[in-house]
Amino acid sequence: MTKTILITGSSRGIGAAIARLAAIEGYRVAVNYRNDEASANAVVRGILGAGGAAIAIQADVGLPHDVERLFDAVDRAFGRLDVLVNNAGVLGSCRVEDMDAATLERVFRANVFSMFYCSRMAVRRMSTRHGGAGGAIVNMSSVASRLGGMAGGSHYAATKGAIDSFSLALAKEVGTEGIRVNTVRPGLIETDIHDLHGGTAHVRELAKTAVPMARSGSAEEVAQTVLWLASPQASYVHGAVVDVAGGR
Ligand code: NAP
Numbered sequence: 001m002t003k004t005i006l007i008t009g010s011s012r013g014i015g016a017a018i019a020r021l022a023a024i025e026g027y028r029v030a031v032n033y034r035n036d037e038a039s040a041n042a043v044v045r046g047i048l049g050a051g052g053a054a055i056a057i058q059a060d061v062g063l064p065h066d067v068e069r070l071f072d073a074v075d076r077a078f079g080r081l082d083v084l085v086n087n088a089g090v091l092g093s094c095r096v097e098d099m100d101a102a103t104l105e106r107v108f109r110a111n112v113f114s115m116f117y118c119s120r121m122a123v124r125r126m127s128t129r130h131g132g133a134g135g136a137i138v139n140m141s142s143v144a145s146r147l148g149g150m151a152g153g154s155h156y157a158a159t160k161g162a163i164d165s166f167s168l169a170l171a172k173e174v175g176t177e178g179i180r181v182n183t184v185r186p187g188l189i190e191t192d193i194h195d196l197h198g199g200t201a202h203v204r205e206l207a208k209t210a211v212p213m214a215r216s217g218s219a220e221e222v223a224q225t226v227l228w229l230a231s232p233q234a235s236y237v238h239g240a241v242v243d244v245a246g247g248r
Pocket of ligand 1: 008009010011012013014015032033034035036037039059060061062087088089090109110140141142143185186187188189190191192193194
C-alpha cells in the first residue's frame with residue numbers, strides 16, 4: 001500500500017525538501033502552502049516529473065476551517081493519511097515592550113494553533129481508536145525553544161517551547177493508538193525564513209561562531225531526520241526530541 005504524507009508549509013524551505021525526499025522514498029505527497037502558489041506548484045511539478053504522486057493544496061493552517069478543507073482534499077485525492085508533518089511556521093522580530101496582540105496572534109496561530117488543528121484531523125484519521133491504521137506525526141520545533149531565539153524572537157521562541165510540550169502531551173495521548181509522535185528541532189538552516197534577519201549570508205556568518213560544527217545546515221539534512229522519524233526504522237522512537245543543529 002502506497003503511503004500518503006501531508007507536509008504543512010511545503011512550498012518552500014524545509015517543507016519543500018521533505019516533500020521532495022518523501023516522493024523519492026515512494027510516498028504520495030500533499031504539499032500545503034498559504035500564499036506562494038507558484039513555489040508549491042513547482043514542488044509538485046518536480047515530483048510528478050520524476051514519476052511520483054503529489055498535489056498542492058492552499059490552506060492557512062492557523063485557521064480551523066482551512067485545515068478541515070485541507071484534510072478533506074487529501075482524503076479526496078489519496079484516500080488515506082499515514083504521516084503528518086506539522087512544519088509550517090513563521091518567524092517574527094519584535095521586542096517584548098512593543099509586542100501587540102495582532103503580532104502575538106499571527107505567530108501563535110501559524111506556529112501553535114496549527115499543530116492542534118492539524119493534529120486533531122490526523123488523529124481522527126490515523127488513530128486505531130477511530131478505526132484508523134496508525135501513522136506518524138512529526139512536529140517542527142526549533143532550538144529557539146531552549147536558546148530563546150534571535151534578538152526580538154521571544155514570541156517565536158515561546159511558540160517553539162509550546163510545540164515541545166504539545167508533542168510530549170500528544171505522544172502520551174495516542175501512544176497506544178498506533179500513532180508515533182516526535183519532534184525535530186533544527187538550528188541554523190539556510191531557508192527564506194531568515195530574510196527577516198539578514199538572510200543566508202547572515203546565517204552562514206553566525207554559524208561560524210555559534211555552531212560547534214561551524215556551519216549552517218541545509219533543508220535536506222532536516223528532511224532526512226524527519227523522514228527517518230516517520231519511517232518503520234524508528235518504530236520504537238516516540239515522544240522524542242531530535243536536534244538537527246550541528247551541536248548547537
Ligand atoms: P520558510 O522557508 O519561510 O517556509 C515556510 C513555509 O511555511 C512556506 O511554505 C509557507 O507557505 C508556509 N507557511 C507559513 N505560514 C503558513 C500558514 N499559516 N499556513 C500554511 N503554510 C504556511 O521556512 P523554513 O525555514 O523552511 O521553516 C519551516 C519550519 O522549520 C518552521 O516551523 C520553522 O520555524 C522551523 N525552523 C526553521 C529553522 C531555520 O533555520 N530555517 C530553524 C528552526 C526551525 P508560503 O510559501 O505559501 O508562504
